[in-house]
Amino acid sequence: MTELEEYIKSYFGVKQTDLEHIVSLFKETTLKKDEYFLKTGQSCNKLSFIKSGFLRIYVTQEDKEITQWISTTGYFVTDLSSLIFETPTRWNIQALTDTELYTISKEDYQKIGNLISQWHQLEKLFIARCFTILEDRIFSHLSMTAEERYQFFFNHNKELFNQVPLQYIASMLGMTPETFSRIRKKQLS
Amino acid sequence: MTELEEYIKSYFGVKQTDLEHIVSLFKETTLKKDEYFLKTGQSCNKLSFIKSGFLRIYVTQEDKEITQWISTTGYFVTDLSSLIFETPTRWNIQALTDTELYTISKEDYQKIGNLISQWHQLEKLFIARCFTILEDRIFSHLSMTAEERYQFFFNHNKELFNQVPLQYIASMLGMTPETFSRIRKKQLS
DNA sequence: AAGCGCTCTTGATAAAAATCAAGAAATTAA
């Protein structure tokens, strides 16, 4: 679980004994391609760190799917709102490829707070970071055209473009696959 | 400061002595119309609860202004990212009307954590709530047309429509004032 | 290798939204 340790250490700088304790609560799990991590209506009862693979967060709305995000190696996946407030989730989270995860249950996750004094502080920082990412995303919708959103996302996530179906990236950027394809053609030439 | 007390009590359910302590750290402040709460590039060093009035959060970009949000009575105003990570803010926050606030400095705010054991836990919940709101907003951009966003926002924030310039609401919903005006005309008839 | 399903591309067309420009309407100031 070196990657997970590295992540927690670098982001949260907890001391070694706490770090080991936290990491020990995560178990290795896997998902086969197309299996679900979470389904609409369920309450999210786990948090996972992605060791390898891709997961797509989406909803189905009137016969079409809207992809909210694609998560991959080195990031966490969960439904924060559902995990924290114990509400039913709106999202489906499905594996786009075979996926390896380090997973902690909600119960164990909640226990950490009792064992490590600064945990809520760290959690706060983690959620605040997620908040900041969303804030940037909203701003991109208020201030950029589809083409600009494409360009910006491409510059920051080149790898993704040859590893997952492009239609999902189109959706998460708020455009149709056709528009995505036309913009892409322009950028390539 | 009854409103502020009510808010903290109902959202965070802290015990009475803690509640009084927290509230005592807030000071009454005011802003005249058009004065700034925060300006682009500054580090946000305060958190305020709005007693009365309206504040607009916006940025200037290539000669035009993009409004990110309008905050009003009964809500908090700050730049969370800047407050927590001590980074320079991208936003301007300006009073749209004369405004009364209950304001706590970053220093005092940070002190609460040392004095009230569950504070970070409560902070976490607060930020998670903000996260959820942004998540909904992104989803509205991925799944709704300008007209649908108008309708949805109108249904949930009717009051705002006759209290602040509509161009700002247009901008925060991601459309031009002209488009906003045309949609509005349709909805009125 | 042929057939199937899925993804991506392309073209034609329609719809949505932005832009530009002018003028009302409403607010604020003199």
Next chain:
DNA sequence: TTAATTTCTTGATTTTTATCAAGAGCGCTT
């Protein structure tokens, strides 16, 4: 109250994006 300023509306036009439809490319399976 009138003038000045700001905000909102309207129309004409352009640009952007979505929709619809068809076909190309590609990997899988058998």
